[in-house]
Amino acid sequence: MKDDIYLTASQFDAELERCLNCPTKPCLKACPVSCSPCDFIAHAKQKNISEAAKIIAAQNPLGETCGLICPNKFCVRACLRQYKDSPIRIPAVQAEIMRRARLQKLFFPLPIVSLNNKKIAIIGAGPAALGAISVLIRQGFSVTIFEKEASVGGALNLIPQARLPHEIIAYEWQKFLSHPAVSLQTKTEVTDWSVLLKQEFDAVIVTSGEQKSRTLGIEGENLALNYAQYLKNPQNFATDKSVAVIGGGEVAADCALTAATFGAKQVEMFVRRRLSDMRVTEQERESLLKNRVNITALTRITKIEKQSDTLTLYTCKTQFNEEGRLIDVPHSEIVRKGFSHVILALGSTRDRELVEIERIFYAGDFATGSSTAVEAIASGKQVADEIIQSLSDAR
Ligand SMILES: Cc1cc2nc3c(=O)[nH]c(=O)nc-3n(C[C@H](O)[C@H](O)[C@H](O)COP(=O)(O)OP(=O)(O)OC[C@H]3O[C@@H](n4cnc5c(N)ncnc54)[C@H](O)[C@@H]3O)c2cc1C
Known part of the structure; x- marks a missing residue:
């Protein structure tokens, strides 16, 4: 794997030292998935990579991926250090923390909670799907993902390996795919979403991105x-x-x-x-x-x-x-x-219209138009919260 996409040890330490640890946490407020750079940086400064990585993993199922590819328009733009000299390279710091955690085989297992007998179908296996899964399985939902391609990752697989080694995508997905409440059907294109509702599913989330x-x-x-x-x-x-x-x-x-x-x-x-x-x-x-x-x-x-x-x-x-x-x-x-x-x-653009149908939800680029990985994850998480709310209201 190319190492030059990560910070060197001395660059990493220098970025950590530059953090002003602002009490108002503007970097956290700017993050679409509410990850807290000032907190993970504080732990990394104390050489506690495990705690730093745990903070990232709790909010972002694609912590290393987003560290490598997140544009500078979120936390970096909000970083107050820019008014002194230049903003902290927060995504690069995040990527390095998650890389170290991976190399040290630090693993943050997902909770296995008792199932609530509700089944959710997700169409597409990109960042939005993973955002939704990360919320749903913590609340006892079972999730089945239908993906038309042979592998998970969605549009991230189109990003050149020189920017995002694709083994990172597979690594970050693995812990979700091995969770007992998650099943995946690859090479399965779903064109009729409503039919899934007539089968065993209580709700469907369409996260099929922009295919046209x-x-x-x-x-x-x-x-x-x-x-x-x-x-x-x-x-x-x-x-x-x-x-x-x-x-x-x-x-x-x-x-x-x-x-x-x-x-x-x-x-x-x-x-x-x-x-x-x-x-x-x-x-x-x-x-x-x-x-x-x-x-x-x-x-x-x-x-x-x-x-x-x-x-x-x-x-x-x-x-x-x-x-x-x-x-x-x-x-x-x-x-x-x-x-x-x-x-x-x-x-x-998306390949079909977004039609309002009860118990069908839309997330990610399919719903919002072209965005970024972290925004797609945030959108998936938000829709999962809506589903939890609406299915509990329906009880
Ligand atoms: C070349 C390129 C570079 C990019 N660079 C960056 C970057 O540097 N930083 C960044 O943050 N973002 C970047 N993005 C954007 C980012 O990849 C997307 O915003 C994000 O992947 C959207 O996630 P999603 O889950 O909504 O959709 P997608 O990732 O598009 O996933 C949709 C999934 O649904 C599947 N699918 C579609 N239709 C069906 C169907 N009918 N049945 C079953 N499965 C279906 C698709 O195969 C795909 O796997 C880039 C995108 C591209 C194309």
Whole structure:
């Protein structure tokens, strides 16, 4: 496993020392799952990794995963240390605590409580599902997860291993999957949710994420790969030639960096808006630069064409007009030849409407639109609380 995604021992100690231990705990208030950085940092400072990890595990079933991939917009943005010099790298500290706990084989077993004879079906095995499970099993519910893929983890499995080693996802799920109240059916796609209510289940939680990739609606689009197809098995598309990525967000950046890692001689991102409009973190921007990914901004793709064994992109320049709308620049067409692969990374949406049906609940990206792992977990936990409430009201 790559170690350079974790803090070194001296970086870890330095970050712990920098914590001001604010009595108002703004970092806790900013965390979607109410994890308390100032408390876990205080224990880590006392060299008590076990207690620190226990605090994280009690609130976040994906503590190490979130430590590795949480964006800086939650606890880090709230950290008061930023007004002195720079905020504490809280997610990285969290990841290191959970890594040490894992390596020391510290295990925080889930409680095994007597069953309340209520059965919940969960569709999808991503972070939102795990958030719901972590609450439900503590209250005596049995949970059956139906997952269409062969493994658990959801969209996290599309995050490049260089950012999130996938064995961490499997490790964090394992303790839930081995709990006697949890069962999992993989390779099982559920399209009719209501039928589950007619079977043995008291409620259904749909956490099926966003399965429909956004498209451009242009000629030749079928020649491109979509980001999910690509990121699922990037090794199948390894090339030492040129790769084009269409899109300017974090998923596009992951595609571009993956193509570079898998040997592409040149990777070029085509972005419709300005460089400054790209929805990427500072870290991703740095990685794109470091990996010499070219970014062609203010450019719209109008057509994709196959010419012998490579793909050609027809492009035109864009600009903002006086009303701030993005428009094509007249006569600015440029033909770009010679790409081995074109990857569409424009984001995704849910694949069906959210209909209000009694005892069917929705959580995670399916309910809220694209979010983050920690928000999806929080959403799953919240829906589990709603279910506990509504099923106890119905008694
Ligand atoms: C490339 C990429 C990079 C990302 N980077 C980050 C990041 O750095 N930090 C961060 O916090 N978040 C990141 N995210 C976002 C994060 O992964 C999602 O917000 C989170 O996974 C959403 O969780 P979820 O449980 O709602 O849905 P998902 O994780 O999408 O899980 C849904 C699950 O439902 C299954 N499913 C769908 N339909 C059915 C059906 N009909 N029957 C059975 N199963 C079904 C799917 O196979 C999937 O396993 C990234 C996402 C992607 C794609």
